[in-house]
Amino acid sequence: MGCLYIFLIVTLLSIGSVLSWREHRIRRSIDLSVTNPLDTKLPSDLVPTNYTLLLEVNAEDLSFHGNVNITMTCAKRTNQINLHAHHDLQVDEVNLEVFQHTQSGKSMPVKIRRIDRVPKKPLLVIYLQDDLSVGSLYEVRLLFKGEIWENTEGLFQGKYKQTSGDQLQDLSYFATYFRPNHARRVFPCFDEPAYKVPFKVTIIRPKQYHTLFNTELESTELYTNDKVADHFKITPPISTFTLGFVVSQLEELPVSGDNAPNQVPLRIWSRRDTQENLKDVRAKITLVMNHLTNFWNASYPLEKLDIIALPNFGSVKPADNWGLILFKENELQQGYYAITQELVYQWLGSWITPNWWSDAHVNKAIAGFLSASTAIELDGGVEFDGKWPMTILYSIYYEFSKRYPHSRITAMKQETTCSKTELVLRMLNFTLGEDTFRRGMQNMIKHREFKTFVTDDVWESLTKQSHLDNRLCESATINEVAESWIEKDRIPVVKVIRHYGKQTATVTQRVYLRERPHDVPEQDKMLWWIPLVVARQDKLDFSNTSATKWMKKVKEVTLENLPNANHFIIVNPEEIGPFPVNYDEHNWNLLADYLLTQDGRSKIPTYTRAKLLHDAWNLAYAGDLSFATAFNMTLFMQYERNHLVWNPVFTLIDHIGRHIDMSAAHKKFEIYVRTLLTPLYEELVQDQQEEGDNWKSNLRSLAKSFLCKAGYKPCIEEAQRVYKNWMESAEPDMGNPVANQYICPVFKWGTQEEWEFGLQRVVNFPEMRMKSERTYLLKTLAGCPIQASKINRLLNITLLENNGNFTDNDISLIFKMLSGGSNGYMALFKFLQQNWNAIKLRFKDQEGMWDNLVNSATGSFTTQEGYDMVSQLYVQRQGEFGTAEHIIEKSLKNIKEETKWSDENLPVIEKWLDRFLNQHKLGSEKFIG
Known part of the structure; x- marks a missing residue:
């Protein structure tokens, strides 16, 4: 009777989630192009309604075994049952059974025709003698076993040491990591996020251990002399990836005082030796929980929360099982961000779950945005040091302005798409207003408890709230706004040309392209919904983040009622939207002059000062702005002391310095x-x-x-003093006492003798030392010198003398480093030119190395002089390039494009620098060169 009661309750609980699942499966979602390419989607003819899972952990032989009963509803006529089961999981096909549950409560066996494990796919297919009846309940009962691994996928073992008196104990734990689709490694299942059903779980473990699970322990009984069975309360409807348990001897952190009334029981677990370091974690988690409860306007959705500081946890990310979160030990000792992100998933991710992996990325973006804003609010921005969102924003700017974003790397594309979505959420929070944004997010999760959502649900909820609050015109939707940003691997650049007599401005948008040539297909068809937030000098107010006007996927709009010609405007202050902004020259000059005043620098916020500088230089680099204007925008930096404004400067110095090298x-x-x-x-x-x-x-x-x-002379002299101590040491090969920061200056500005000493340290590098030290030395030996004599010496040894101390990997590294600066690739080019026959013979059986050399020697020139040199070599050695023929042809094409850039910009840069140097009296005694 008790089992039947549980079965009926579980079935009733599952009906809502099944209907929700079927409803969402047919709804359209923005295609983020980030679905898991390795996953195999199951047919939708059967829908699980509950699981009964028993699993026994065998600590001695690092294995597990168990059984699972899965009850299913037949949604479509079928004669097969498809389940996820990993190749490593052994399923007992002989004793596998299928039953039909009748309305009277009886169970009738279903005849099985055959059972297949699908090659190269993690699928178990059970073929039945007859078709299943639509609307009927069925149950499949399976026995399985598998191995416990050390890598954090499925069920894994971790090891750690703990002090016990004067002794160190060697201890182990066994834990699960099922995200995103590793539950199939442990038991056959419907391993997809949309299938949210209850689980009734029993874990059998050694007596000296204890088990933590998603839900509270219901009862424990003796199983054998040395094992016990832990029976846990039935879970709410959950996805397989949020299921989890830990079998360990970790200890609970003592609680000082009782939990507050109505507060969810919070337990923190760790090894005994780290508990002192975790004493502040409880207060931190409680603070975050209260903050998130207020944001969602919804209480924490489970009866308890266990937080575990897992020793030697090898996963990149915490395991955010529902009600059971596994962190690395050091993660809990850091700021609020990591903790908040995992707690966000307890609401959005576990309680309300993405329907498929394409929707999981908007989930991650919401978690990232909410975690960052929460951390900033709770600690005043100390953890981020002001760098959020600028760090991800600048990386987005660079990546999406390339001719080929992501270099066709799928994982990078997933991360950048997620980051861009996070920035879109930040933009909406600004432009719609925090209250509207929060209420929209609350409405999104309202009435979706234990159900799933698709990406459009997020945008629809924000749209409805925006219309209610009059923050968006009735004809517009957030779906349109968000889709215009997320569906493209690009971002826009906005250009503002002011008409000072009319006090208006023409605003245009187009694709932002930084790399040349700007030949991206269909770029003219790419348009975005862009909020134009305007700050103006005559009424400076950076607190108003409402859009003055939206560019509704149109190429051009007009801004009206702007200030007169004596006052600047700033569009998109504080990087409200993820896009750079260009202006007419007069507006740029007004900004440059204003920033030179102390009053101006104090009134324009940090992020906006950084944006103006960052936009000006990158627009100039892209060919959209005069470098004279961009350099003018840097003049205020002699007074600037905020590190956030300085951060982009170093990247810009590096980029421009390399280009004009x-x-x-x-x-x-x-x-x-x-x-x-x-x-x-x-x-x-x-x-x-x-x-x-x-x-x-x-x-x-x-x-x-x-x-x-x-x-800078003091720096060079300091580096040489430190380096001299190494040169004079009795055993220089036993260790490097010189910090890395000193080595490159010595190799660049120092003597041939100093450089030669470094070369000998690479040649004589002892086997017992860390290889990374040798790699760094070799990189700086090749990449830092500006004297051709040093580079030629290195090339002679490695290419012509064929010194056995240098591997092919070493030589490839040398080529790569030499291609990074004009002194390097010029010397490499001339060395190839002068020693053509010997080098061709050296690499006659190594096409990859030969191709690498030709690419490094010819691919980085940027001027007409360089083009002429490479072109002359191409003509002289016509037909001798072999596999590298297409490489030098590509180099010539690229150099031609870069030459156009140099012809247009170098005279402007040099003219500005001449004027700058004439205006400043420099103390040359502090400088070399």
Whole structure:
């Protein structure tokens, strides 16, 4: 009677989730192009309604076995049952049984024709003698067994040490990691997120261990002399990937005082030795839980929450099982972000679940946005140090402005799409208003308890709330807005041309392309919904983030009632939307002049100052803005001390420096860099403290590194003093006492003798030392020198003398490093030109190495001089390039394109630098070169 009662209750609980599942399976969702390509989707003819799972952990032989009974509803006429089952999972096909449950409560056996394991797919297919009846209940009963692995997929073992008196104990634990589709490694199942059904679970474990599961322990009984069976409360409807358990000897963190009334029981588990480090975690989690409860306007949806600091947990991400979250030990000791992200999933991810993996990425984006905003609110931004969202924003700008985003790497595409979705959510939070955004998200999860959602559900809820609050015109939908951003692997650039006499501006949008040539197919057809938030100098107010006007997938709109010609405007302040903005020259100059005043720098917020600088330089690099204007926008940096504004500067210096490396303007550019960075660096050194802010030490390190590259004399002298100690040591091959930051300056600006000493350390590198130290030395030996003599010496040894101390991997690394700067690739090109026959003979049986060499020697030139050199070699050696023929032809094509850039921009850059150098009296005694 008791079993039948449980069966009926479980079936009733499941009806809602089955209907929800069927409803959502036919609904359209924005295709994020990020579905799991390795997953095999099951047919929809059978829908699970509950599981009864028993699993026994065998600690001695690292195996498990058990049985699972799956009750299903027949939704479509079929004569087969398809289940996920991993290749490594052994299923007892002889004793497999299928039953039909009648309305009277009887169970009738169903005849099985055959059972197949599908090759190369994680599928178990049970073929039946007769068709199943639509609407009827069926149950499949399976026995299975498998091995426990050390890698964190499915059921795995972890090991750790713990002090016991004066002794160190060797202990183990057994835990599950089922996300995204690893439940099939442990038991046959419908391993898809949309199938949300209750589980009745029993875990059999060794007596000295205890078990933590998604739900509370209901009872424990003796199973054998040395094992017990833990029976757990039936779960609510859940997806297989949120199921989880841990069998361990970890200890619960002591609780000081009772839980507050109505508070969910919260337990924290760890090894005994780390409990002192985790004493603040409970308060932190409670604070986050309260914050999320208020955001969702919904209480935590389970009866308890167990948080485990898992020793030596090898997973990249925590295991966010519902009601049971597994963290690495150090993750719980950090800030709020990681904790918040996993707690968000307890509501959105477990309670309300994405229907399929394409929808899981919007789930991740919401979690990322909400976790960052929560962490910033709770600790005032200390954890992020102000870098969110700029870090992901700048990476998005660079990636989506390439000719070929992601380099066709699927995993990178998934991450960038998710990051862009997170930025779209941030944009909507600004433009719709926090209250509207929050109420829309609350409505999205309302009435979806234990059900699934698709991406469109998020946008529809935000649309309805926006219309109710009059934050969006009735004819517009958030679906349209979001889709315009998410469906494209691109972002727009907005150009604002002001008409000062009319006090209006023409605003246009197009694809943002940074790499040349700008030959992306169908770029003219790409349009976005873009919110135009405007800040104006005569009424500076950065708190109003409402859009003055939306560009509704149109190429052009007009902004009206703008200030007069004496006042600037800023479109998209604080990076509200993920897009750069260009202006007419006069507006840029107004901004540059304003930032040179102390009042201006104090009134324009940090993110906006960083944006203006970042946009100007990248637009100039892309060919959309004069470099004279971009350089003008950097002049205020001599007074700027905020690290967030400085962060993009170093990337920009590196990009432009590499591009003009071969030109006469490069030395002038280095003087400009030294002039810009020296006051900042010397001030940071003077203000240096033993326990200063992290951002100060990072900024000081970056400034020093770039100054050293640019020939800042005190830096070079300091590096040579430290390096000299190594040269004079009795056993220089036993260890490197020189910090990495000093090595490149010595190899670049130092003597041939100093460089030769480094070369000998690579040649004589002892086997017992870490290979990464040798790799770093080799990279700097090749990549740092500006003297051809050093590079030729390295190439002679590795290519002509065929020194046995250098492998093919070493030589490939040398080629790569030499291609990074004009001194390197120029020397490599001339070396190839002068030693053609010997090198061809050297690589006659190594086509890959030969191709690599030709690409590195010819592919990085950017000027007409470089084009002429490579073209001359191509003509001279016509027909001798072999497999590298197409490589040099591609190099010539690329150089031609880069030459256009150089012809257009180098004269402008050099003219600006000449004027800058004439206006500044520089202390040359501090510089080399």
